[in-house]
Amino acid sequence: MKSAKGFGQTPHQPATSLAPYVRTLPIVVDAMLALAQVTAEDLVYDLGCGDGRIVITAAEQWGARGLGVDLDPERIREAKQRAKQAGIEHLVRFKQQNLLNLKLSPATVVALYLLPGSNLRLRDKLRSELAPGSRIVTHSFDMGDWPPSQVTQVSDVINTYPIYLWQL
Structure with missing residues (x-):
């Protein structure tokens, strides 16, 4: 089944949490969106979107469209409210759905902040469904033996956060 504006889905599998909810620092x-070189031409998917801050920021700063997906209905409600408050709800959508069932092919940028094992579970799906030129950006965790195209890091007063980019 395909829905409006390039947001697609595939048949359902049982829902499985791929990471706990942890907010990504601004x-x-x-840095993730800059490394992925997001533009207004992009459709940014955030897998495990939490409160929606990645796709909301992509819409606010670059005019990109976005889809945030999360299992937690409370996080989806919060993300929709944040998008409305930001005045960009026409650019972004949020869905409560199992990431493993999501059709990724419409995305040009995929953002992930999942656990290492979850990244590995999604790795083959990302490589097989995304078009050449698509970018994948992760925070903190890589994709095992799949070397990234680029790595950077940002720091706050306490921690340093690695950010990885793969360009297909």
């Missing part, structure tokens, strides 16, 4: 969000 400096990390900005």
Whole structure:
């Protein structure tokens, strides 16, 4: 089934949490989107979107469209409210859905802040469904033996956060 504006889905599998909810710091969000070189031409998917801050920031700063997906209905409600408050709800959508069932092919940028094992579970799906030129950006965790195209890091007063980019 395909829905409006290039947001697609595939048949359902049982829902499985791929990471706990942990907010991504604004400096990390900005660095992830900058590393992925997001533009107004992009459709940014955030897998495990939490409160929606990655796709909301992509819409606010670059005019990109976005889709945030999360299992937690409370996080989806919060993300929709944040998008409305930001005045960019026409650019972004949020869905409560299992990431493993999501059709990724419409995305030009995919953002992840999941656990290492979850990244590995999604790795083959990302490589097989995304078009050449698509970018994948992760925070803190890589994709095992799949070397990134680029790595950067940002720091706050306490921690340093690695950010990885793969360009297909």
